[in-house]
Amino acid sequence: MIGEPKLLAVEGLGVSFDGFKAVDDLTLYLDNGEIRAIIGPNGAGKTTLLDLISGKTRSSEGRVLFKGEEITALKEHEIVQAGIGRKFQTPSVYEELTVFENLEMAFPSRRSWWGALWSRRTKEVTEQVEQIAELVYLRDRLNDRAEILGHGQKQWLEIGMLLIQSPDLMMLDEPVAGMSVNERQKTAELLKQLARGRAVLVVEHDMQFVESIADTVTVLHQGKLLAEGKMANVKNDQKVIDVYLGH
Amino acid sequence: MSITELFSIAVMQGFNGLSTFSVLLLMALGLAIIFGQMGVINMAHGEFLTVGAYTTYVLSEVSQRWAPWLLSSYFLLSLVLSFAIAAGLGLLVEHLMIRHLYRRPLDSLLATWGLSLILQQVFRSTFGAREVSAHLPDWVMGSLKPTEMIDIPINGLVVMGLTLSLTSAVFLGLFRTRWGIRVRATTQNRAMSGAAGINTRRVDRLSFGLGCGLAGIAGAAFTTIGSTGPTSGSLYIVDTFLTVVFGGAESLVGTIASAFSIAQAQATTEFFMTGSMAKVITLMVVILILMARPEGLFTLKMRR
């Protein structure tokens, strides 16, 4: 729909480290309900893009708008509170806590230190945790400590921790890295379910996985936008083949 | 006071600051190498200075009693010996303790503090609690008098000369030798360096030894400007750490600039108020600046 602000608008975004332009004049738009895959060779700036949007790195040019509001200069936790959740490349869960406790920690209430002091484990929280655990295939592992989960399950746990915050935009950095084929399929199903009512941004290398989930694909190369469109078109784009996919 | 008097005092105060600067710089260089290289905080660094100082003292006693012909030249020998003994002790400590503490700065901080207590007690038991002085050769004593009003003590110049040559040597070593390349590579990317065939453990060990050796020479230099006691090293340790942090632990040039400004600031403020207040003011200013610019005042690179 023209006229309605996009969920995510990245405009002319750029950053350089010591003269090296990691992201260069990048523009992309995301709609609600969309699953977008970001692909590209290593060093193309994919993770940096996520860093910029989530506030981990400060951009030197351009801006990021989320739900019509500018979030370029906000701090990480403020961006999270605005509705953007991010999953990191290596699973980042609290190893010593149980699955339940991990999810509970991510529950988006009582986020100030004062609130957290008085926060109690209410029925609402418990129900939410169980619901999310069900979604991410971890219902029967609720009382296990996170450190004994398999690699794939840790990824799901982290996705669960994002989910429980009800983000409007979920950004996943290589969610299926290290997963078995079976796990990848389950993850694809999970993501397709999750995309209802929100947008999902996925950085991935696994082309099969990308094909199975993404509506649109954006290809980055050396920090710049190389191509964008449906997977089928992008796959056959000569530029992309030369740089990334081709032999 | 006339302008010339003021100027003379300023010059002398300036040189005063330079002696402190020299010792501080040698200590800070050693510490920066160790911290930057291995992520280890060596709270016992001051004790390596004391090792060097006591070595010089012992050598001076020895030549006084048994080899008076050495008296005028022993000092140069003591520089070499101070380096060797301090570095040797450093290698021993690294092997026994430090290598278990890589990349654990908080743990190494506490453990090396314990080491410093032990070393201080060793000094106390061996040399006594009172301060001792090395017998300095005559050419080190005395002063230059470029003008009637300006009195520049030679020992200060000696220490400075020493520091300059050592610092240049370290720079040359780091940037012009193969060993230096290995050190810098390991600092910047340990995994890759290891993969490229660099024996990172050996680089670490040698760097630690070098850092301690530098402190040892600082100790020998220290004997020309003050007397030595078991706790001499601990006088400098807090300042040294602040210097390293202030200069940005990554940058050696930053360390130099930082040591210079801190030493000079202290010397200058000392002129206007008591020694302790000068120290307080200098430290407070450094702390405040660090709070505003935590990466250090002189860091060249910045990332967010």
Added chain:
Amino acid sequence: MTRASKTITGQLGALRSKMPRESWAFALTALLLLVVFPATLSGFRLAMVAKYLTYAFPAMALVVCWGKGGILSLGQGVFFGLGGYCMAMFLKLEASDPGSTSIQSTPGIPDFMDWNQLTELPFFWVPFQSLWFSLLAVLVLPGLLALGIGLAMFKRRVGGVYFAIITQAIASVLAILIIGQQGYTGGVNGITDLKTLAGWDIRSDSAKVALYYVNVGLLLGVVLLSSWVLRSKLGRLLVAMREKEERVRFTGYDVAALKIFAFVFAATISGIGGAMFTLVVGFMSPSFVGIVPSIEMVIAAAVGGRHSLLGAIYGSLLVNYGKTFFSESFPEAWLFLLGGLFILVVMAFPNGLAGLDLRRLLDSKRLAQLGAKLEALRPKPAPTPAAPQGEVPR
């Protein structure tokens, strides 16, 4: 096992398994401090224990901010000292009424001010004439200072080692400042000759005993408070923050605020300890403010187990008792021991006393074994005559 051993050890074991381990340990500690010590120690030794217990405050503070929150502060002496000096200032003013100070050139002001030719009370001393203000200052000032430091540093993401070194420098600066400003602070000797607290003589034997109980009461209260905080979501956030700061940040929490909380909490507790110290010991000096005492507080926490609040109490008792004992009998050995302790605690026993598996010691199986051993030690009745078949009696 005979019935006797079954009773003792069995009962202990059963009791132990009914209560959660923390409550069991807390009850034991409370028993030790409130009953056993006062009953078995002379007045002099009890006062010594009271002194050691005041050090437990900053040690516990470190358990919260360092053990749980990962924030190593090498300057807890600053807050301990601040609380202590606030209390000392009040007590000194009370002891410097014009009557007792009539021989001074300027009566009515503390003696050290008189010696330094001050003729009137400095402005910042004046409010400490009020007991309520002084008590409020003890509770609030250390926290305020910590808030300032925390805001400046944590908002700028200064953490870890840099933070530790800066706190050490602050401790050093404060100590030098106090020593240098003799006229205003009593200098290197500190503030001494304290006599009464609102008319109550704190030097009398009965006062010492009363202060012991107040100290223990406050200490146990702080344990309970800190426990409560640590069990809340905030407490779990602190632990999470220690392990994975980024993850906490990306879950929508303001990490700087969490760190500031931990640091201010720690400062306030340390300040209370300092004030108790002044009351119990009768003076306060800069030798409790600087680098060395601050790091001794860290060692006390580390020895007790940096993750254990009760451990901090035992750690403080042990380390300070060791200090007193060794510096009297074997002064040379003390520094060796202390240094060795630092190294051991970091390299071999990172969880201190608390990690020394007291659980294993109190395990019901072990208790049963202990019971059996005790049983074997009891004198046996004369053996019955040999059985007809010549069997050897068991």
